[in-house]
Amino acid sequence: MSRTLLSVLPSPIRRRRKRRRKRGRGAGRYRSCDGTTNPLVPTASSSSSIMAPAAQGYWGRSTSTIDWCEENYVVSFYIAEFWNTISNLIMILPPIYGAIQAFRDGLEFRYICSFVGLAVVGVGSWCFHMTLQFKMQLMDELPMIYSTCVFLYCLFECFKQENKIGLFPIALLSIFSISVSALYLQWKEPIFHQVMYGILVACLVIRAIYIVTWVYPWLRPLCYASLGIFLLGFVLWNMDNFYCGTLRYARNNLPPVVGAVTQLHAWWHIFTGVGSYLHILLSMQIRTTYLKYRPKVKFLCGVWPTLHIEPQKMS
Numbered sequence: 001m002s003r004t005l006l007s008v009l010p011s012p013i014r015r016r017r018k019r020r021r022k023r024g025r026g027a028g029r030y031r032s033c034d035g036t037t038n039p040l041v042p043t044a045s046s047s048s049s050i051m052a053p054a055a056q057g058y059w060g061r062s063t064s065t066i067d068w069c070e071e072n073y074v075v076s077f078y079i080a081e082f083w084n085t086i087s088n089l090i091m092i093l094p095p096i097y098g099a100i101q102a103f104r105d106g107l108e109f110r111y112i113c114s115f116v117g118l119a120v121v122g123v124g125s126w127c128f129h130m131t132l133q134f135k136m137q138l139m140d141e142l143p144m145i146y147s148t149c150v151f152l153y154c155l156f157e158c159f160k161q162e163n164k165i166g167l168f169p170i171a172l173l174s175i176f177s178i179s180v181s182a183l184y185l186q187w188k189e190p191i192f193h194q195v196m197y198g199i200l201v202a203c204l205v206i207r208a209i210y211i212v213t214w215v216y217p218w219l220r221p222l223c224y225a226s227l228g229i230f231l232l233g234f235v236l237w238n239m240d241n242f243y244c245g246t247l248r249y250a251r252n253n254l255p256p257v258v259g260a261v262t263q264l265h266a267w268w269h270i271f272t273g274v275g276s277y278l279h280i281l282l283s284m285q286i287r288t289t290y291l292k293y294r295p296k297v298k299f300l301c302g303v304w305p306t307l308h309i310e311p312q313k314m315s
C-alpha cells in the first residue's frame with residue numbers, strides 16, 4: 001500500500017498497522033531491557049514480513065533481553081521455546097551421571113564441580129528458554145561463566161600435587177566471576193556476556209591444545225573431537241542469528257517434526273553440551289594420567305563415552 005493511501009486511512013487502522021510493524025521488527029532480535037533492539041548484533045530483520053506475531057503463553061510477556069529465532073509458544077502453551085528448551089536435556093542428564101561416577105571413583109572435588117556446573121547451565125538454559133524471563137536468563141548466562149572458570153581451574157592446575165588446592169587461581173577466577181556478574185547485572189548487555197564467555201573459552205582451548213601438543217599427544221583425538229563439536233555448535237548458533245528469516249520460512253513450509261531440525265539454537269545446545277562433556281572427560285583423563293591412575297573410556301549402551309578410574313595406581 002502506498003504512503004499516500006496510508007495517510008488517508010482512518011487513524012485506528014494506521015495505529016494497528018504501526019503496531020504490527022513494530023511486532024515484526026522485535027521478533028528474533030536482541031533487545032535491551034527497555035524493549036529496544038540492539039544495533040550491534042546481527043538480526044533477522046530481512047524477514048520481518050514472515051515473522052510470527054509475538055504469541056502469549058503461560059509465562060506472560062517476555063522480559064529477557066534476548067528472544068531467539070524459535071517462534072514463541074508454538075508447540076506448547078507452557079513452554080515459550082519448546083525445542084530450545086528440551087534440547088537442554090543433553091546438558092543435564094549425562095553430566096549428572098558423570099558427577100555420580102566421579103564421586104564413586106573418588107575423583108577430586110573439582111571434577112564433580114565441573115559436571116555439576118555443566119548440569120546447572122543446562123537447567124538454567126531450560127528455565128530461560130521455557131519462560132523467556134530475565135531472571136531465568138541470568139540463571140543460564142551466569143553459570144556459563146562460572147562453570148567455564150571451573151574448567152579452566154581444572155586444566156591449569158592439572159599438573160599439581162593430588163588434592164592440593166590452588167588458592168591463587170581460585171582467587172583470580174572468583175574475582176573475574178564476581179566482576180563479570182556485577183557488571184552484567186548493572187549493564188544487562190548480552191554482547192558483554194558473550195565476549196567474556198568467549199575469552200574464557202579461548203583460554204581453555206589454548207591450554208587444551210598446548211597439553212595435547214606437548215605433553216600427552218595421544219589425547220589429541222579426544223581434544224579435537226571436543227573442540228570440533230563445540231565449534232560446530234558455535235557455527236550453528238551464528239547461523240540461527242543471521243539466517244533466522246530463511247530458517248523460519250523453511251520450517252513454515254516443512255512438516256512439523258522435519259521443521260524442528262531447522263531449530264539451530266537447539267542444535268547449539270546439543271553440540272555444546274556434547275563438546276563440554278567431552279572436554280571434562282579430556283580434563284579428567286589428563287589429570288588421572290598425570291597422577292598415574294588408570295583411566296579407561298567405556299561406552300554406555302555402546303554409544304555414550306564415560307571415564308572410569310581403576311583404584312590401583314600404575315607402578
Ligand SMILES: [Zn+2]
Nearest residue numbers: 084125265269
Ligand atoms: Zn540457549
